[in-house]
Amino acid sequence: MNSFKEENYLKAIYQLGVIDKENVVSATHLANWLFLKPPTVLEKLNSLVNKGLIKYDKTGGAKLTKKGYEIAINIVRRHRIWETYLYKQLNFSWSEVHEIAEQLEHVNSDKLIDKIYSILGNPEFDPHGDPIPNKQGIVPKSDRRPLSKSIKGCVCVVLGVSHDNEVFLNYLSDLNIALNDKLIVEQIISYDESIRLTNQKNEFILISAKAAEQLLVACLKPSCKCKIEI
Amino acid sequence: MNSFKEENYLKAIYQLGVIDKENVVSATHLANWLFLKPPTVLEKLNSLVNKGLIKYDKTGGAKLTKKGYEIAINIVRRHRIWETYLYKQLNFSWSEVHEIAEQLEHVNSDKLIDKIYSILGNPEFDPHGDPIPNKQGIVPKSDRRPLSKSIKGCVCVVLGVSHDNEVFLNYLSDLNIALNDKLIVEQIISYDESIRLTNQKNEFILISAKAAEQLLVACLKPSCKCKIEI
DNA sequence: ATAAGTTATTAGGGTATCCTAATAATAAAA
DNA sequence: TTTTATTATTAGGATACCCTAATAACTTAT
Ligand SMILES: [Mn+2]
Ligand SMILES: [Mn+2]
Ligand SMILES: [Mn+2]
Ligand SMILES: [Mn+2]
Secondary structure, three states, X not given: OOHHHHHHHHHHXXXXXXXXXXXXXXXXXXXXXXXXXXXXXXXXXXXXXXXXXXXXEOOOEEEEOHHHHHHHHHHHHHHHHHHHHHHHOOOOOOOOXXXXXXXXXXXXXXXXXXXXXXXXXXXXXXXXXXXXXXXXXXXXXXOOEEHHHOOOOOEEEEEEEOOOOHHHHHHHHHHOOOXXXXXXXXXXXXXXXXXXXXXXOXXXXXXXXXXXXXXXXXXXXXXXXXXXXX | OOHHHHHHHHHHHHHHHHHOOOOOEOHHHHHHHHOOOHHHHHHHHHHHHHOOOEEEEOOOEEEEOHHHHHHHHHHHHHHHHHHHHHXXXXXXXXXXXXXXXXXXXXXXXHHHHHHHHHHOOOOOEOXXXXXXXXXXXXXXXXXXXXXXXXXXXOEEEEEEEOOOOHHHHHHHHHHOOOOOOEEEEEEEEOOOOEEEEEOOOOOEEEEOHHHHHHEEEEEOOOOOOHHHHO
């Protein structure tokens, strides 16, 4: 058993598939992501193929089968529900929840997850704005997109980050940007694509192009012209 | 690294030490407890000796060192705090919490345990009446003892069970006995040592000698003569 | 005290995970 | 199109955990 490792492999295959939609999920790719070496990963991939949890070939890379997807999405679901529980019920900060959820996601009790999910009011998004798959494995859609794709004048709300990396989350705290903040795009500086914003307290914030690519927002005005460009 | 197995060995050595105070904690003993075979356990015991977590010799059996005790008691602490949290905050039943706590006890986050412990109001006993060690590893004392050691007329309160075995807990539910119930010992039937009780609703309950040995209670009357006999 | 029954240890394997070094297969550059 | 760099795969090991079978060491009951 010790399905804990296997769960992490399947989750990683799912995650890399979502991030690198065009690229194949190769053993090397996975090895970097999981801090392992390619032969180690390849060995495991072969075993996952044998168990019918993935398909694998050099050209297409690793792809989850229906069975593999169900396991992976369930772990993602548990992870995001725990993150939300830690954030909302236990007062952990935005940047602390991921590490603990990495462990809690492997606790195998549907009743426990159902309970905390219902206490939270069946939320659709976690504290980083990531969608929480429902019990059927269906991932809620949202129109969040990187702040970097905004046009001048756009009024938007902070919904999350591309990767819940602690360093970046703390960097945002330093910039005084938090989840659900309303931001107005005042100016896009063409020299380096950095963005000048105002927040709801009318404070100015300057955010780098790199950070703007990682920060996910949604337009608040239904008629916002940003939407056309995406 | 996978310290999860190691934690379970150390916890088992602690638990067997508490249960069988006179007997040594032998590899065979542990093997039965952990559903493993003696050579498997012996191998692990040797590795624990090498790591300085236990002392081991044939005559004395396995004994935790200070370092080993600290790990073991911390797992016990986490287990009992989680059981209490599941019972009190998440409305799980008496008999459901153990299985889930077996998993949650290995989640390594002091901040998480501190948080739920404080939400619970720093309780001293878990839902089975087992003492919750404090952060320093000190186990609260209580005067709970098996119901079987009661004398006629004793008024006592149900504080727990010797082993949080699901079958026994469900059996108690069937007998209509729950945690914190007040019981009066009406008669001890000498033929088979079974005990006739009344509960707070004045209902009669007949409990077998075997069950009475597993059910832990404490006298409510400070002057109760039971105390002398223990 | 000796035979029989128990317990403790050794020997020898098996699987799951991981690794380094070497080789084969591709892709990129010159 | 060679040469060079990158990837993918194989080969060969190491460690953690588990097991069965065999042996050694102890107990217990004649
Ligand atoms: Mn996360
Ligand atoms: Mn998240
Ligand atoms: Mn328990
Ligand atoms: Mn308990």
